Amino acid sequence: MAPDTPGFRVLCPTRWTVRATSLNSVLENYSVLQSLWEISYECSKDSETRSRIIGVKAQMQNFDFLFGVSLGYEILRHTDNLSRTLQRKDLSAAEGQCLTELALSTLGEMRKEESFSKFWASLNEKLDDLDVDEPTLPRRRKMPKRFEPGNAPPEFPTSAKDLYRQQYFEALDLVVNCVKDRFNQPGYQVYRHLEDVLLKCVHGDNSYREDIDFVSKFYNGDLEKSSLSTQLETFTTLARNNLNYSTLSVSSLVQLVSEMSPASRSMFSEIVTLMKLILVMPATNATSERTFSSLRRVKTYLRSTMTQERLNHLMILHTHREATDALDISAVGNDFVSARDGRRFIFGRF
Structure with a gap:
């Protein structure tokens, strides 16, 4: 449909360093995806699939969806970069905390009024090219008295920009506080x-x-x-x-x-x-998490008779691939042959 546009990046449920890339692929393919829903609706015959297509198409026409994806990309591209750096096994705790403070300073700059004004202006420019509704204020709803914290009159945003400014700052505050709690343990x-x-x-x-x-x-x-x-x-x-x-x-x-x-x-x-x-206390647990991820690739259903000892040996070789690749295969083969006299007659010398 659009060979000049970049491909779509699927949202991975386990890798936390591809969140921003996935959201960016949605933004870059926004108009293509909206056209895809119409074609898919005509080609599909299943009623459940057609209802899902209608729901996704309606969501992408809503300004809240465009606002959320754009804001998520702006925030997560910084946190993904920080997460990717913190996963290095040679990173020290002091270096990790310094890099985290630098990332928090960058997020703090985004919390200024000038940054929000630029972000809001870029969203309005996208509305000219996309089939997305204009931002509107929701119907005013007064909070029940049992939930009112005081006697002050309720406050309502006067414009759509004020409403989304509040959501913009709340999202940034949430991310900054979560990162701080992570490193203040x-x-x-x-x-x-x-x-x-x-x-x-x-x-x-x-x-x-x-x-x-x-x-x-x-x-x-x-x-x-x-x-x-x-x-x-x-x-x-x-x-x-x-x-x-x-x-x-x-x-x-x-x-x-x-x-x-x-x-x-x-x-x-x-x-x-x-x-x-x-x-004995590594600054990052990325290596141990990668070990659990590689366990599924090593212990497949075809290796049903593998013992625990052999599995441990294979996991060590797979996890420390740098040391495994540096081994001299000929020297390992000669050590194996020289262990018993009968092996020399079967395998010879390497």
Whole structure:
């Protein structure tokens, strides 16, 4: 019908990073979809399908539908971008919170009157090209007295723009509050203090001592405050001499400690304990969620006799595909052959 228009993106029920793309595909194909309903209604013979087509067509002719899809796209394109970034497995809690504050600042700019005026003007421009009704005020309905919070007279919007301005601000406030609640949890703050002890110390920020007080008090018995402070000063010198100062991160510091010999690592015993606490509590659960999603692809109905041990091995290989692809297949085959004498006669050497 329209080869020049982009394709339609289906709304995925599990992936939260394609919401804005799906809504944008509706907006870009709005007129094409309205024409499609008319053609589908003529071609369909089923009464239930025809009634559904009539309902969808009526919804798309309503201004509320266009307003909701447009507002959803404007909000979700920022939250989708934030969600996609937060799913990186090498992202630290401190970096995630900084990126979240940046996204909240962007949403805060959208809550200004100038932003709403631009958004309202763009909707009015779309009305000239689409078969959508003009925005109208609903019939005034007085709230029952049992629901009235006070004696003040009821307020009604004086124009359609005022009505949709209220809905515009309510949607933004709801999204901003949900994001804030997500990152203001007590457990996330504890994890943030653990990372800040390392990052602030290496970057020369003296406020890391406050984080040491919090961490040593929270993990009383696991971390010793005086030893941790002493080891951090030595570890700062080691990190600055062996790592690039501009690319210092928690993952690079963990890699530096893991490459040490056991004797050298004993010099930073408290830091090793601190890193273990960070590693057992990942800043994002995207990797574990992807593991559950891949379980359906690995454990199919054809593999009904697979044991739990074999399933665990396949899941490890599938989840950590980067390490799996880096394996030398010939070396693995030779190790398998050399395990038993009889295998050499059957498989030979690789």
